[in-house]
Amino acid sequence: MRRNIVPTALTAAAVTGLVALTLVASAPAGNAVDRPSSAYAVGADGQVPVEKTPYVESRDGREHSSSALELPKNPLLSARTATVTAGNDKASVELLDVTLGQGALNQVKLPPELKKSCASLPATGADDLPIPDLPLPDLGLPLPDLSTVDLPVKNLPELCDLLLTPPSSILGIDAINVWCAGDRGGVDVGSLTLLGLKIQIPSTKEGAVIPAAPLATITVNEQSAGADGSFTVTGLTINLGNGAQVIRLASATCAKPAAHPKPTPKPKPTVPIPGTDVGVPPAAPVPTPVKTHHPVTG
């Protein structure tokens, strides 16, 4: 009898294998409701739309990785390298050297009165001189009309410094790392340079905002829960011109792959995104009009 157990066991395994294979084969390839784990380094909506790149997702739980960063030629945004990874209910992004508005400030010419004031700063007491309110020229970026008082400078000498020797870009970020695993995630941001000045990130606590308004609203570590139980963490969300341009840097989404039973959405106590209900996908974006000629039937 003992002699027969092993072949029986092998046959049983073969039969089980066949049954299992049938089950796997009949599982739908790509469930419309379940979202896979995914990650992307750069994405943007608005006047300069950018398809998420590089973008990777894992529908089957196996780890996928990509470093194929493909940004369209554009005057606003550039990045050096990025690596994105998505796997079984985990995802991560490493994004290095992001620059916003490279060379944008080189075009700003000082208005003549300001030039005079800057040329004749007194030897003492200059730090107390107020900043004059003068309009800034259009920087060619999706920003509202700005004036000199909107710039992050404390006094007249600082303003002169900023405009006479403009920084090479509006915003520079040397590294952003984002990760999620299950329903937790975190963000690590390197140094941020705004208009040539290194600024302290007040905190990487969820939803912290870096004050750089009205130029931009920068939110750190935005976290949200999807209706299907997925969890998304975005390193930096840069909002220019009050929604005219929204840039998302380093976003990771964690979700269990489709083969597993769908997890019940856990109630999230933080960060309710306006417009999302449990049970519907994220709100569709408001379109930014595209300048183009197309004859329509009057």
Added chain:
Amino acid sequence: MGRAAQNQRGGSSVPALAVLALLGAAGVFAVLDDGKPDVDLTTLAGASTFATISTAPLDSQPFAGTDGLVVHPRVETAVYSAPDAEPFAKVGPTQFGATWLPVVERVDGWVRVLLPSKPNRSTGWLADEDLEHASSSYSIRVHTGSRTLELFERGKRLGKWKAGVGAQKTPTPPGRTFLLGSIIDPKRSASPVVLPLGAHSPTLDTFGGGPGTVAIHGWPRPDVFGAAVSAGCVRVPQTALDRLQRVPLGTLVLIDSK
């Protein structure tokens, strides 16, 4: 134990092992193959407002609403006449701005969308991979009988405005369509923003050098609002256009003759 026992075990287990090996190999292939044959997209026509694709299956419920699901293809995607059937067209990530198409039907792994190509009421199926999903809580209704336009958000009416609609010979086509784009046309002075729809004039094959796309837009003179004088477009007052500009692409526009 002895050679006899070993042989017996070896003898009767070989077929089972062979089955396992075959299953193993097949299992690998099952995981690698996503079940869809590789499609040569270069042979397929692109579905856009400029195209006429006569093989597209037509909308079977042109006056029904949807649940607001809209999809955006991240890459050029084949459009099928039915799930797992033959592809007859393709659709890319941009139309006027990003492509967002309303979903009118769903089965496991597939969505049926309204297409922006001619003829009116064209639909097609997309494989639900590489599609970004979003939800529009808005819907727009145009009534060519009472010549009004209504905007709804989550079922609540945000506004109702008198609208100019197509003249008798050049009517605004009835049936459901969607917001295809939001453009600022530098060659038009009549309206700052134009919202092309997924529908075309049923009587004019071309108009002004274009394919006869029907749109919602403004007009400099208010006497057209409430009149049936246009070549198909829906003309609305600026207050309506201000609201409509903020409605996401892909939002359903249901045109009826009420």
